[in-house]
Amino acid sequence: MVSQWEPGTLYDYGAVVEYEHNTYKIIQPHRSQSDWTPPVTPALWGRMHRGHGSDRLREENDTSKQWHEHKTQQIEIPHEERQKKWYDLDDQRKKELEIGGGLLAGAVLLGGGFAAWQHHKKAEEDKKADAWALQNWIHGAQTRAEEFHKHGSPEAVTWVLTYGKNIPSGAIEGGYDQGHTLYIARAFQDGGILLGKASDWFQKGAVIGYQKKEIQLDTYEILVGNSNAVKWVDVRGPFSLGSLGATPVKGGEENDGTTLYIAQAPYGNSDPIDVHPGKIAEGLDGAFIPYDGTEKKVEEYLVLCYA
Structure with a gap:
């Protein structure tokens, strides 16, 4: 049974919740708060719906790119690596990130219509660079926000x-x-x-x-x-x-x-x-x-x- 979404809860990869009679799947791990409900945070939650003739839930904004085949996999990305541009990574590491799901979050965000200037006109490698940069910004932004909501306003x-x-x-x-x-x-x-x-x-x-x-x-x-x-x-x-x-x-x-x-x-x-x-x-x-x-x-x- 899918649990109801609640504020003040730490949601990780694999989480599926219900909110106002709709079902949502996690895109980015985060600690929920009262004003970050699933409908208003598409960067955090992907809405799901039931396919015809099947009880299996699927993502509403599924992005079927060639370079994210294994959607259920995740790969550890160190903090230092998130500071790098996609083009600064070596070819072996890029391949590991593509196959292991390391670009999943950014790709889903872009597929859901997140801001990227003329993304549809770009070459495939440039699209990967967009996904990498976007998900690293979201990851860092969520970390900063969690620290703020946990500890309050900083000295500066x-x-x-x-x-x-x-x-x-x-x-x-x-x-x-x-x-x-x-x-x-x-x-x-x-x-x-x-x-x-x-x-x-x-x-x-x-x-x-x-x-x-x-x-x-x-x-x-x-x-x-x-x-x-x-x-x-x-x-x-x-x-x-x-x-x-x-x-x-x-x-x-x-x-x-x-x-x-x-x-x-x-x-x-x-x-x-x-x-x-x-x-x-x-x-x-x-x-x-x-x-x-x-x-x-x-x-x-x-x-x-x-x-």
Whole structure:
């Protein structure tokens, strides 16, 4: 008999639960919490339904790729290995991960429609790289979130995985737009961890900027912590770590490995003018913020640094 889903439970591979008369199978191991119910966390649970003429349950978003044949198998992936890009792994290790189910979680997420820029147009090896990067981000994000929910807000700041319009307590304010508070968000996109903004009045919960577009997402991390442990530092023009005079908070990275830092800049026609969080990187001559369906460059901006 399948057990009912319950908050505060550690679910591992192989777990199958019922929730609101539907059946779900685990995608990523995690400790459940009240606002992470199966219907709103497709990155954690895959919905299942009964096939015609059979009592056997099957996954609703089954992705029948050639390179995940043995779906029931799992393979141990050390923490150090998760920090590597797919292309940095040797051929033997790649084969072990493919056959042993080491790409399963990322493949299921992508098959379920998780954000990956033009994933369907990519070569098979690039699709594997997407799956590898996505599942490693989700794994790390869940670990950070579990630590946060177990131990509370840190002395400085940390990133907490959230879904939809659920803004965690202690989220660092990143700006405001038409009277609504904006928070600092980041999410996986095309192999990178890109920066943006979150608010409970956005359509899905968060938006990031990528390829000169504003992309809406419902699975993302949000920056939380002690607001007194950070400060905003004024910058004008090209960004240089050496001339900043403070240590910036790392926000994420482009898919080529370029480190991204958290920026904030005024933009718009309101009075007073609205302020939006965005991104900056070494050598850029302005901050980029997602705004009105695209990305806007602002030459006078602030960078979030440790106090």
